[in-house]
Amino acid sequence: MRIFGKQLFLYLGTLVISFGFLGLVLSQGLRGFLIGQRSDELTGLVRRVVYSMENFSEQGMFILPVQEVRNVHSYTDATVIILDAEFNVFVAYGLPVGAVARIYEVELAPVMVGETVVVTSNHPALEPLLVVGAPFWLDGEIAGAVLIGASMAELDSAISEMYRIMFVAMVVSAVLAFVLIYISSTTISRPLRQINEAAGVIAGGDFDKRIPVRGNDEVSRLAIQFNKMAESLQEQDRIRNAFIANLSHDIRSPLTSMRGFLTAIADGTVSADEQPYYLGIILDESERLIKLSNDILDIQRIQDSEVALHKSVFDINDLIRKTILGFSRRALEKRLMVTSRFAHPADMVEADEGKIRRALYNLIDNAVKFTQEDGEITIETTTTKNKVSVSVSDNGRGMTAEEQKYIFDRFYKGDHSRGQDKKGSGLGLSIVKGFIRAHGEKLTVESSTETGSVFTFTLPSKSKPT
Numbered sequence: 001m002r003i004f005g006k007q008l009f010l011y012l013g014t015l016v017i018s019f020g021f022l023g024l025v026l027s028q029g030l031r032g033f034l035i036g037q038r039s040d041e042l043t044g045l046v047r048r049v050v051y052s053m054e055n056f057s058e059q060g061m062f063i064l065p066v067q068e069v070r071n072v073h074s075y076t077d078a079t080v081i082i083l084d085a086e087f088n089v090f091v092a093y094g095l096p097v098g099a100v101a102r103i104y105e106v107e108l109a110p111v112m113v114g115e116t117v118v119v120t121s122n123h124p125a126l127e128p129l130l131v132v133g134a135p136f137w138l139d140g141e142i143a144g145a146v147l148i149g150a151s152m153a154e155l156d157s158a159i160s161e162m163y164r165i166m167f168v169a170m171v172v173s174a175v176l177a178f179v180l181i182y183i184s185s186t187t188i189s190r191p192l193r194q195i196n197e198a199a200g201v202i203a204g205g206d207f208d209k210r211i212p213v214r215g216n217d218e219v220s221r222l223a224i225q226f227n228k229m230a231e232s233l234q235e236q237d238r239i240r241n242a243f244i245a246n247l248s249h250d251i252r253s254p255l256t257s258m259r260g261f262l263t264a265i266a267d268g269t270v271s272a273d274e275q276p277y278y279l280g281i282i283l284d285e286s287e288r289l290i291k292l293s294n295d296i297l298d299i300q301r302i303q304d305s306e307v308a309l310h311k312s313v314f315d316i317n318d319l320i321r322k323t324i325l326g327f328s329r330r331a332l333e334k335r336l337m338v339t340s341r342f343a344h345p346a347d348m349v350e351a352d353e354g355k356i357r358r359a360l361y362n363l364i365d366n367a368v369k370f371t372q373e374d375g376e377i378t379i380e381t382t383t384t385k386n387k388v389s390v391s392v393s394d395n396g397r398g399m400t401a402e403e404q405k406y407i408f409d410r411f412y413k414g415d416h417s418r419g420q421d422k423k424g425s426g427l428g429l430s431i432v433k434g435f436i437r438a439h440g441e442k443l444t445v446e447s448s449t450e451t452g453s454v455f456t457f458t459l460p461s462k463s464k465p466t
Helices: 003-056 066-076 106-113 153-203 218-266 275-303 316-325 328-333 353-370 428-438
Strands: 079-084 089-093 117-121 129-138 141-151 311-315 337-341 348-352 376-383 387-394 443-448 452-460
Touching: 003 066, 003 079, 003 117, 003 129, 003 141, 003 153, 066 079, 066 089, 106 117, 106 129, 106 141, 141 153, 153 218, 218 275, 275 428, 311 316, 316 337, 316 353, 316 376, 316 387, 348 353, 348 452, 353 376, 353 387, 353 428, 353 452, 428 443, 428 452
Parallel strands: 337 376
Antiparallel strands: 079 089, 079 141, 117 129, 129 141, 311 348, 376 387, 387 452, 443 452
16 A cells, blocks of 8 residues: 555544544533533423412412413423323423323432422423423422423434534545645655665666755655765775776786796796796786785675684784884885884784784885875874874875775775875775774774875773883
8 A cells, every 4th residue: 555545544544533532522512511501491490380389379279370381381492291299281381282191201200209300201292302390399298290391302403413513524624634645645755756766776786866855854864865875885886896997907917917927938038047037026916916815805804794803912012113114115215204103112902913913014005105205104102091092194195085985995096096006906994994893993094185194093902001
């Protein structure tokens, strides 16, 4: 069932139940109110007639106050019946002549013992009446009773009119509800339908689809999040395609180079004296392929949350010194000043030393790649009560705010890096982030195109610094 049908069924069902319950309550309340009001009025008339009869009676005989009874009958259109003590009709106004000679009902019996009664009479000779009865006394004894009845048809007509008004109100409300439900469901279903259609388009591989956002309700926020998801998927698709192109080039280039050198060695083009040089190049290219394959395996393990940590306690400062030494040749080639600053001579941490070495290597490798000649790179440690922070900073080109959104994504390589990072896979920073997060720690970056970049990660401190 569509949203419109569900809402229509729900709202109209609620409307019918509410009006039905309201009608029942109001009808019973109105009926009780009208009967109470009418019975009070009739009680007053009965007492007037009783008073007249008791005051005009004499010598054991009651005198009928004819004018009083006629007035009550004429001006109120009420039926007036006077009974003797045996329930025989003494006089009746408002009934056909001879219609009934005796009126006795169980409900009227208390009137002959001195009570005032209010009953609904269904005597076969009468239409349904609201009857009020009261006794009249003569010489200290009950001589009979005065009954005054008003037709129930008037009350039933008023209640029927109320039902009619409520029915009309319900129909009008139903029409208005239909219009409002249509507008409401359309407002909700249109963006949901657009999201559904866009999801199908995106599932087909077209990530350009976006949802127009109107308003600020939950559906609008869903559309905003959907658009963000589409943008993220589009960016990931772009990065993946770029990575595949770069990876194909990165694999093909060393393989082509290795094949050319090996062919030259095999057919004797390269002399025996030159062979060690070319074999060294082949070895470097093979190491490059091995590193690339390891990066891909590492990033897959990180994605599958299968990073196994082999923690030990070690001196992070010593690990930094050893890692820096591995970049000595490259730093000299670019005339880079590499400086280390340690909070203490030794800062002990508990972590997986191999993975932290890999993280340090990738961060320093990035700094060396993207720092211009004669630039500066600083590796610094600071400590707090339970943490050791390691920062790798450079005064290179830096990154824009837009680039910083994606630098930790897999396969991402900023546009400015493509000419400088010819051997990179775009996986280095993603691996660093995965390894640091596997330790339950944080990796942050601060960068600008004017001052360069600073990457900082934390590790748990194992013992007090010395």
